[in-house]
Amino acid sequence: MEEQKIQVKKALDERFMLGALIDLARKKLVPVHKHTIWYYMGALLLILFMIQMVTGPILLFYYKPAAETAYQSVAEIMVKVPYGWLLRSVHHWSSNLMILIAFVHFFSTFLVKAYRRPREFTWLTGMVMFLLVLFLGYTGYTLPFDERAFFALNVGTDMPGAIPVVGQYVLEFLRGGAQVGAHTLNRFFALHVGVLPLALLAVLAIHIILVQMHGMSIPLSIEKKAKDEKKKIPAKPMFPHFVWHDAVNGLVLVGLLFTLAICIPSELGSVIDYLKPAPVGVKPDWFFLWVYQILKWIPTYVLGIEGEIVGITGLAMVAAVIFCAPFVDWKSQRNERSPLFTAFAVVSLTVFLVCTAIGFFF
Amino acid sequence: MKHSMKRILACMLQAACAALLLISFCASPPAYAEETAAMKIIPSREIKNEEAAGAGIISAEAVEKARAITPERIYWLIGLWLLIILAAVLIRWQLRDDDKLYREGYYSREL
Numbered sequence: 001m002e003e004q005k006i007q008v009k010k011a012l013d014e015r016f017m018l019g020a021l022i023d024l025a026r027k028k029l030v031p032v033h034k035h036t037i038w039y040y041m042g043a044l045l046l047i048l049f050m051i052q053m054v055t056g057p058i059l060l061f062y063y064k065p066a067a068e069t070a071y072q073s074v075a076e077i078m079v080k081v082p083y084g085w086l087l088r089s090v091h092h093w094s095s096n097l098m099i100l101i102a103f104v105h106f107f108s109t110f111l112v113k114a115y116r117r118p119r120e121f122t123w124l125t126g127m128v129m130f131l132l133v134l135f136l137g138y139t140g141y142t143l144p145f146d147e148r149a150f151f152a153l154n155v156g157t158d159m160p161g162a163i164p165v166v167g168q169y170v171l172e173f174l175r176g177g178a179q180v181g182a183h184t185l186n187r188f189f190a191l192h193v194g195v196l197p198l199a200l201l202a203v204l205a206i207h208i209i210l211v212q213m214h215g216m217s218i219p220l221s222i223e224k225k226a227k228d229e230k231k232k233i234p235a236k237p238m239f240p241h242f243v244w245h246d247a248v249n250g251l252v253l254v255g256l257l258f259t260l261a262i263c264i265p266s267e268l269g270s271v272i273d274y275l276k277p278a279p280v281g282v283k284p285d286w287f288f289l290w291v292y293q294i295l296k297w298i299p300t301y302v303l304g305i306e307g308e309i310v311g312i313t314g315l316a317m318v319a320a321v322i323f324c325a326p327f328v329d330w331k332s333q334r335n336e337r338s339p340l341f342t343a344f345a346v347v348s349l350t351v352f353l354v355c356t357a358i359g360f361f362f
Numbered sequence: 363m364k365h366s367m368k369r370i371l372a373c374m375l376q377a378a379c380a381a382l383l384l385i386s387f388c389a390s391p392p393a394y395a396e397e398t399a400a401m402k403i404i405p406s407r408e409i410k411n412e413e414a415a416g417a418g419i420i421s422a423e424a425v426e427k428a429r430a431i432t433p434e435r436i437y438w439l440i441g442l443w444l445l446i447i448l449a450a451v452l453i454r455w456q457l458r459d460d461d462k463l464y465r466e467g468y469y470s471r472e473l
Contacts, residue, residue, distance in 0.1 A: 075420035079428045236464060244457045248450050255446045262439050265429040270422070 025239035028215065032234045033222045035112060041105040042211070043246040044253055048098040049204070051257070055091040056193065063143070065189040067182035070145035074268055089261035095137050097257060099287045102133045103352070110322070110345045113332045114217035120326035122214060125207040127323050132200045134287060139192035141285050145185055146269035151282045153180045153188070159291075162308040163316075220335065289359030290352050291315065296359075322348070372452045379448060383441050 013019040030039060062081050064073040077084035106126070109115070115123035138156060142149040157180065161171035176183025218233060226233045236242065284292050294315065298307040321328060321344075331338035 072420060075425050079420050079424045085428045240460050241457070241464070244453050244460065248453050251446045251449055251453075255443050258442055259439060262435050263431060267429070268422075268425050 022239065024212075025243070026237050028212065028238040029235035030216055030238055030242050031218050031222075032236055033218070035108075035219050035222065038105075038108040038112065039216055039242070040246060040249050041101055041108065044101050044249060045098060045105060046204075047246075047250045047253060048094050048101065048257075049200070051094040051254075052091065052098065053197070055087055055094065056197070058087055059091055060193060065143075065186060067145060067185050070143065070185060071268075071271055074144040074146075078265075078268060085265050086261060089265040090257060091140075092266035093257055093260040093264075095140055096286075097253070097260075099133055099137050102130050103287075106130050107345065107349050107352075109217070110325070110348070111342070112217065112219040113329070113338065113341065115326040115329070116217065116220070116332050116335065117326075119210070119214050119217055122207060122210040123326050124323070125203050125210060128203050129200060129207060132196055132203065136192065136196045136200065137285065137287055139188045139196065142185070142188050143192060144268055145272065147272055147276075148269040148282075150180065150272045150274075151278050152284055153184055154278070155282070155284060156288075157184070159308075159312060162306070162312050164309065164313075220332070220337065223335070283359060286356065286360060290355035293355040293359040294351075318348070372455075376445075376449060376452065379445050383438075383445060 009018075030036070059077065062073060062077045062084065064070060074088070077088050079085075081087070109123070109126065138152075142153050142156075153175075157171055157174045160174065161167045163170060172178065174184070174187060175181075176187050222233060283289065295308060295311045298311040300307050302310045325341065326333065329338050329341045332341060
């Protein structure tokens with residue numbers, strides 16, 4: 001038995017270099033300190049992405065991407081397809097959890113300045129993935145083509161229209177015309193099942209390779225403390241220790257996902273009435289509530305400029321600073337404390353939480 | 363009992379639980395099973411009549427009914443959580459062994 005096992009191992013190693021991969025995983029060390037918990041977020045995101053990649057194509061077998069058929073096909077998935085309600089709910093909740101954990105991952109890496117040298121490109125790929133995940137969430141929200149989706153499409157595609165110079169082109173490109181209609185659904189469907197997942201897969205591959213190459217980033221305070229005490233930072237191998245921890249976290253996540261999917265299955269709104277005006281208090285999905293709330297607070301005109309343009313330009317500038325953080329936070333790059341960027345991260349987190357809460361409850 | 367034997371037993375136990383859960387899930391009738399006949403040949407005239415009467419349209423009430431929490435769904439969820447807890451406990455055992463090896467210096471300890 002033992003000899004057979006060795007032979008199988010040898011055969012697999014010869015063909016797939018499994019031994020080399022395991023050796024690599026064993027050699028990769030994960031630092032152990034009080035912020036280690038944040039290292040688990042990446043694996044959770046990967047698990048949720050895999051769930052999406054399994055449930056999404058199954059839903060595609062039944063979904064009919066046309067303005068006349070989309071709503072009824074989603075209703076059929078919910079009612080007629082065996083366990084269709086569960087499949088759709090798991091897809092829906094896994095996407096919501098993915099966005100939530102992506103926010104946690106983003107803010108945790110921002111606060112511990114994980115973008116410090118040599119991880120600039122890991123940060124950039126992470127930011128691109130974050131945007132792709134948000135757009136995947138938004139495009140997916142519109143596919144049932146119910147009343148909520150219709151108003152979300154109207155409001156969501158209207159926002160880029162406020163961008164100076166290129167806004168109108170972006171708006172028409174997204175809508176497939178001047179108004180939201182059948183072409184808009186086709187475009188959002190193509191983006192949701194083709195363009196965005198493929199782009200995410202490609203960037204994800206680069207991100208994972210970069211994380212493996214550079215290892216986990218250690219917070220500056222931990223590094224400084226170890227240096228002052230002339231001690232080395234303790235570390236455990238990725239395999240098997242952290243892989244097992246990821247497995248436990250993943251199992252709990254799957255449990256939570258199915259609990260949400262069974263106790264709060266995804267909804268299906270009313271059929272679209274194109275003549276009906278937008279209902280009072282129509283809101284975007286939770287992950288864009290903070291944008292909605294900020295834009296709501298800005299007056300119609302600021303110094304003679306349209307309030308929406310001011311708001312979107314301001315938000316875009318903040319996003320650009322965050323995106324370019326590795327190149328503008330010089331202090332962190334020199335491994336020095338950077339209170340300005342810490343304050344910036346804390347304020348961003350507070351604004352996000354407060355605006356989302358206000359948008360949700362009021 | 364040998365260590366590897368313990369692992370094999372644990373894996374078998376887990377596989378048995380997973381199989382039981384899967385069987386119970388697949389064996390239980392879906393909420394709308396009573397609406398679909400097992401096998402029926404429908405003449406095209408009948409289909410046309412049904413379409414004319416709007417039989418293909420699914421109402422909002424039917425969707426709401428499909429979303430309802432039924433006792434079967436709750437039992438299934440409890441089963442899933444039991445399986446998850448069992449798997450987590452088994453992994454904890456494995457982690458304890460790995461941590462012992464770590465303390466004994468089998469793995470590198472510092473960056």
